[in-house]
Amino acid sequence: MTDLYKIAIYGKGGIGKSTTTSNLSAALALQGYRVMQIGCDPKADSTKNLMKGRRIPTVLDQIREKGNGLKLEDIAFSGFSNVICVESGGPTPGIGCAGRGIITAFNKLEELNAYEVYRPDIVFYDVLGDVVCGGFAMPIRGGYADRVFIVTSGEMMSLYAACNISQAIKNFGNRGYAEFSGMILNSRNIENELELVQKAAQEIGTDIVKVVPRSPDVQRAENDGKTVIEAFPDCEMAKEYLDLASKVMEVCGHE
Amino acid sequence: MGKLCVKLPPFSPDYSGVCSAIFDLNCVAVIHDASGCTGNYTGYDEPRWYGSKTAIFCSGLREIDAILGDDEKMIQKVLDATESLNPELIVLIGSPVPMVIGTDMKGIAADIEARTGIPCLGFDTTGTRYYSDGIAEACLALMERFTRMPEQKIPNGVNLLGLTPLDFGSSAASDLKAALAQNSLELISSFCDGLTMEAVQNAAQASLNLVVSQSGLQPARYMEQRFGIPYLVQIPIGRKAQENWLKAVHNCLNEQKSLVPCAAGGETDILVLGDEILCRSVQLGLEADFGLTADCGCLFGTESELPETNILNLEDEQKIEEAITCGKYRRIIGDPMLRMLIHPETEVDFFDLPSYCISSKMSGMSPVSCIGEWFNAFLAEIR
Numbered sequence: 001m002t003d004l005y006k007i008a009i010y011g012k013g014g015i016g017k018s019t020t021t022s023n024l025s026a027a028l029a030l031q032g033y034r035v036m037q038i039g040c041d042p043k044a045d046s047t048k049n050l051m052k053g054r055r056i057p058t059v060l061d062q063i064r065e066k067g068n069g070l071k072l073e074d075i076a077f078s079g080f081s082n083v084i085c086v087e088s089g090g091p092t093p094g095i096g097c098a099g100r101g102i103i104t105a106f107n108k109l110e111e112l113n114a115y116e117v118y119r120p121d122i123v124f125y126d127v128l129g130d131v132v133c134g135g136f137a138m139p140i141r142g143g144y145a146d147r148v149f150i151v152t153s154g155e156m157m158s159l160y161a162a163c164n165i166s167q168a169i170k171n172f173g174n175r176g177y178a179e180f181s182g183m184i185l186n187s188r189n190i191e192n193e194l195e196l197v198q199k200a201a202q203e204i205g206t207d208i209v210k211v212v213p214r215s216p217d218v219q220r221a222e223n224d225g226k227t228v229i230e231a232f233p234d235c236e237m238a239k240e241y242l243d244l245a246s247k248v249m250e251v252c253g254h255e
Numbered sequence: 256m257g258k259l260c261v262k263l264p265p266f267s268p269d270y271s272g273v274c275s276a277i278f279d280l281n282c283v284a285v286i287h288d289a290s291g292c293t294g295n296y297t298g299y300d301e302p303r304w305y306g307s308k309t310a311i312f313c314s315g316l317r318e319i320d321a322i323l324g325d326d327e328k329m330i331q332k333v334l335d336a337t338e339s340l341n342p343e344l345i346v347l348i349g350s351p352v353p354m355v356i357g358t359d360m361k362g363i364a365a366d367i368e369a370r371t372g373i374p375c376l377g378f379d380t381t382g383t384r385y386y387s388d389g390i391a392e393a394c395l396a397l398m399e400r401f402t403r404m405p406e407q408k409i410p411n412g413v414n415l416l417g418l419t420p421l422d423f424g425s426s427a428a429s430d431l432k433a434a435l436a437q438n439s440l441e442l443i444s445s446f447c448d449g450l451t452m453e454a455v456q457n458a459a460q461a462s463l464n465l466v467v468s469q470s471g472l473q474p475a476r477y478m479e480q481r482f483g484i485p486y487l488v489q490i491p492i493g494r495k496a497q498e499n500w501l502k503a504v505h506n507c508l509n510e511q512k513s514l515v516p517c518a519a520g521g522e523t524d525i526l527v528l529g530d531e532i533l534c535r536s537v538q539l540g541l542e543a544d545f546g547l548t549a550d551c552g553c554l555f556g557t558e559s560e561l562p563e564t565n566i567l568n569l570e571d572e573q574k575i576e577e578a579i580t581c582g583k584y585r586r587i588i589g590d591p592m593l594r595m596l597i598h599p600e601t602e603v604d605f606f607d608l609p610s611y612c613i614s615s616k617m618s619g620m621s622p623v624s625c626i627g628e629w630f631n632a633f634l635a636e637i638r
Contacts, residue, residue, distance in 0.1 A: 103357050134324060134357025141359050174369040175362030 004115075005252050008125040008139040008178055011151035012161035016186040018046040019218060019227075020151050020244070021126040025050060026229035027238075027245035028122055029081035036076075036120040037083055038109075040139055041128035042090020042098045050079035053225020058089020059105035072112045080230050084118050098128075099135020106138055130161045131168040140169060140178040147181040147252055149209065152200075154185075154193030159200045166204045181251050182209040184244065189214050209251055210244045213237070258571045262595040266554065267421050267612040268292075270348050270380040271300035272389020272470065274311055275419040276447040277397075278303060280455075283342045284311040285333055287358065288350035292382060299615040300386070302420050310340050321356050326363050330370075337371055343452050345375040346393075354381040374400065385555045386421050386612050387530065390470035394446045395477055397455045404482065405460040411508065412461040414478075415445045416486070417471025421612040422530055423448070424622020431467065431626050434491055438501055446474060463487060463507050468532050472558060475513075485513040488532060488561070493540030494628040518542045518549075520564035525549040525637075526578060528569070528589030529610055531557055537588060537608075538565065540630050545637060552578050552589075554613070572596070579603070586637060591618040606634060 009024075011017045021037060029035045039046025044058045062074045079085040088105035090098045109115070115123070125139035139145050148169060152162045162183060169180045185197045185208050194211060201208050217238075221231035228237045270286055274296050277284055286293045293313035297304045314329040329347075337345060345367055349360045364377030376396045380389055394416065413435060418428055428448050435442050443461040444454035464475045464486040475486035487507045491497035499516070507514050518538045525541065527534040527549050534551030541547040550565040554575065557568045569575045576596040579587060584603060587593075591607040592614035609620045625633055 097355070099357055100355055134359065137359075138357065141362055142365065143361075172362060172366070174366040175359065176365045177362065 003254070004120065005122045005249070005254065006125070006145045006147070007122065007248065007252065008127055008145035008148045009151060010127050010131070010148060010165045011129070012158040013129040015151050015153060015158050017151045018126055019049070019222070020184060020186060020212065021046065021124050022049045023227045023229050023241040024245050024248060025083045025124055026080050026227040027242050028249070029083045030229065031245070033121040034119065035083045036114075036118060036123045037085055037126060038123065039085075039087040039126050040102050040105075040136070041088075041126065042093075042101065043128075044087040044089045046126040047077075047079060047083075047085035047087060049222055049225060049227045050083050050085050051077060051225075052080075056085055056087055058087040059108055060089035060091070060101050063104065063108060070108065070112070072114055072117055075108070075112075076114060076118065080227065084120060086114070097135070099133040099138075102135045102138050106144070130164050137168060142176040145178040148178045149181055149184055149248065151184045151186050152197060153188040154190045154196040155188060159196065162200060163204060166206065180206055182207050184209055185211045187212060187214045210247045212240055212244060215240075260572050263572050263575075263592060264614070264617065267300045267386035268295075268380075268382045269384040269386060269389035269392070270350055270378075270382055271296045272386035272391075272419075272421065273346070273348050273378050273380055273393045274389075275301060275386065275421050276390045276393035276450075277344070277346050278307075278309055278311075279447065279450045280344055280452060281342055282310065282344035282346050283333065283336045283340055284309075284346040284348060285314050285329065285336075286311065286348045286350055287314045287316055287329060287353045287360065289313075289316050289352065292350040300421065300611070302425075302611060302616070310336065310342065312336060316352055321352055324356065324358070326358065330363065330367055333367055334370065337373060342373065345371070345373055347375065347377040349378055349380045351382040354379070354383070376400065387417075387468065387470040387555050390417065390419055390421070390447065391473040394470070394474040397446075398458065398474060398477060398481075401452065401455045402458045402482070403456050405457070407460075408462045409441055409443060409460050410462055411439060412441045412443045413463045413465050413504070414443050414458050414461040414484075415448070415471075416464050416466050416474050417468030417532070418445055418448045419468075419470070420448070422468045422470075422533065422610065424609070424611070424624065426622055427624040427626055430624045430629060431490070434497065434627055438504075440504065446471065459484065462511070463504065465504070466532060468530050469555060469558065471532075479513060483511075485511050487513070488515040488535070489539060490533060490536035490625075491627055492536045492625045493544035493630040496536075496540040496543040496630075497627040499539070499543055515561050517562045518564050521548045523548040523550055523565065524583060524585040526552050526584040526587045526589075528552040528554060528575065528587065528593055529608070529613075530555055531561070531566070533610075535561075537625070537630075540625070541634075541637075544631055545634070547637070549588075550584070588634075590614050591620060604636075606637065608633075
C-alpha cells in the first residue's frame with residue numbers, strides 16, 4: 001500500500017456526508033489502511049463518531065489558543081481503529097471568514113508536516129455543503145484531494161448542490177484540480193429516488209458509485225457516538241458501508 | 256500588538272522577494288493586487304526598477320473582482336501581455352487580498368500555461384511574510400521546474416544562492432563575484448543577480464553552492480538532496496575571514512561536504528542586526544580580523560537547523576528595541592533606520608550598514624560593501 005489516496009467528499013449540508021465519510025474511514029481502517037479524516041466544516045462534527053462521540057479541538061481553536069507553539073498532537077487525534085481525526089473548525093458564528101479558516105487549517109497541517117508524520121494511505125476531506133468560495137474549494141485544489149465524490153439523495157436541493165459542485169470542478173479543468181469520480185446516493189426513500197439521481201448523474205456526466213440504503217442502525221450507532229462499522233459490525237448496514245468502501249477504492253484505481 | 260511597527264517601516268515582504276528573484280529573467284510577471292503592493296515593490300523594494308525593461312505588472316484587482324472571484328479578468332490581461340511581449344516565462348504573484356479570498360495562484364498558473372504553452376509559475380505570496388521566503392520560493396520553483404540533471408559537474412563551478420539587491424548593494428554583489436573570479440572559481444548561476452533561464456537550467460553543473468543569505472538556504476538544501484551538491488553558508492566578510500572562507504570553499508569542493516562555519520562565541524558588547532547569514536558572517540569576520548565576539552540579532556527569523564552561537568531571534572520591533580537598549584551592547588552594526596530605536600540615554604556607537612530590505616532608499620546612504628577587506632575599512636573604528 002504505497003499509493004496515497006486523497007479523496008474529498010462533498011454534498012449539501014445535512015445529507016449524510018460525515019456519516020458516510022466516517023463509516024468509510026472506519027471500514028477501510030479495519031481493512032488495514034492507515035486512514036486520516038479531515039473535517040472541513042465550521043461545525044467541526046465530522047469525526048465525532050470516530051471519537052466515541054467526543055468533539056475534538058479544532059485546528060483554528062488551537063491556533064487561537066496556542067499560536068506559534070502549536071504542535072501536531074494538539075490537532076490530530078487517534079480515533080476508532082487508529083483513524084487520524086482532524087477538524088479544521090471555523091470562526092465565531094457571525095464574524096470572520098470560514099473559507100479562509102479552511103485554508104489556514106490546511107496550511108497549518110502542511111507546516112507541521114502532518115502527512116509526512118502520519119503517512120496515511122488514505123485521506124478523506126469531509127467538506128461542508130456546496131463549493132461556496134475559494135476556501136471551500138481548497139480540498140480539491142492541486143496537491144490536496146485527487147478524487148471527489150458527492151453524497152446526494154433524490155431531493156432537489158441536494159441534486160442542485162451536486163450539480164454546482166460538479167460544475168465547479170469542470171470549470172477548473174486546466175488547473176490540475178481533483179477529478180469528479182461519482183455520486184454516492186444516500187437514500188432518503190423519497191419517490192423515484194434512484195431514477196431522479198440516475199437522471200442527474202447522466203446530465204452531469206457521472207455515475208452512481210453506490211446506493212446506500214436507509215437504515216435505523218445508522219441513528220442507533222450515532223446515538224452511542226459510533227459509526228455503524230464500530231457499533232454493529234455484523235449488521236446489514238455495516239456490509240453496505242464495507243461494499244461502499246470497496247467501490248470507492250475501485251474507482252480510485254486500487255486493485 | 257507585539258508585531259506592530261511603530262518606528263520602523265515594514266520590512267520587504269514575500270511578494271517583493273519573488274519579484275526580486277525573477278527580475279532579470281525574460282518573463283511577464285503580474286502581482287495580483289489593487290496597485291499598492293506593486294507600488295511598494297517598484298517604489299521601495301527594487302533599486303533596479305527605474306530604467307529597466309522588466310515586465311512586472313499590476314493586475315488591477317478591484318473589489319468586485321474579489322467578490323466574484325473573477326480570475327478570468329486577470330488571465331485575459333496576462334494573455335494580452337504575453338502575446339505582445341513573447342516571454343520565456345510567466346509568473347503570477349499573490350498579495351494580501353488574493354490570500355484572504357483564497358485565490359489559487361498555482362491553479363491559475365496551470366490554466367494560463369495550458370492556454371499559452373509558456374511555462375507559468377504561481378506563487379501564493381501573502382504580504383505577511385518576509386522577502387527571504389519569497390526569494391527562496393521563487394528559486395525553488397525555478398530549480399524544480401527547469402534545472403537539468405547534468406551530464407557532468409564542473410569541478411571549480413559554484414552557484415551563488417541568496418544574492419539579490421534586497422540584501423546586497425551592487426558594489427557588494429560585484430565584489431563577491433570578483434572574489435570568485437580572482438580565486439579561479441567559475442560562477443555557474445547567480446540566484447538571483449544577473450540570472451538567466453540558461454543559468455537556471457545549468458545550475459546543477461556546479462560542484463558547490465555558496466549560500467549568502469537566508470533566502471539561499473532552502474534552495475541549497477533542495478539542490479543537495481536532488482543533485483548532491485553540498486553548500487557553504489558564509490559571506491566572505493573581512494580580510495582574514497575571506498581567507499578562511501576560501502579554504503572552506505576548497506575543502507567543501509574537495510570533500511563534497513556541506514559546511515556552516517560557526518564563531519566561537521562568548522561574552523560581548525557588540526550586536527549585529529540583520530539577516531541571519533549576514534550577522535553570522537559579520538560575527539566570523541569580527542572574530543577572524545579583529546579578535547572580537549559579537550551577538551547576532553536576527554531580524555527575519557532564525558534557522559533552527561543551523562548551529563547556534565550567540566544567536567538572538569529579534570522577530571519584532573519591540574524585541575529589537577529591547578536588545579538595542581538593554582545596556583549590554585556598546586557597539587551595534589545595522590541598518591541606519593534602526594537608529595530610531597536607540598533611546599536618548601542609550602550609550603552606543605552605531606555602525607551604519609544599510610540594507611535595502613529594511614530602509615530602502617530612505618536611509619539616504621550609498622550601499623556599503625563588506626566583502627573581504629572592505630569590511631576592515633568599514634569597521635576601522637570598531638576597536
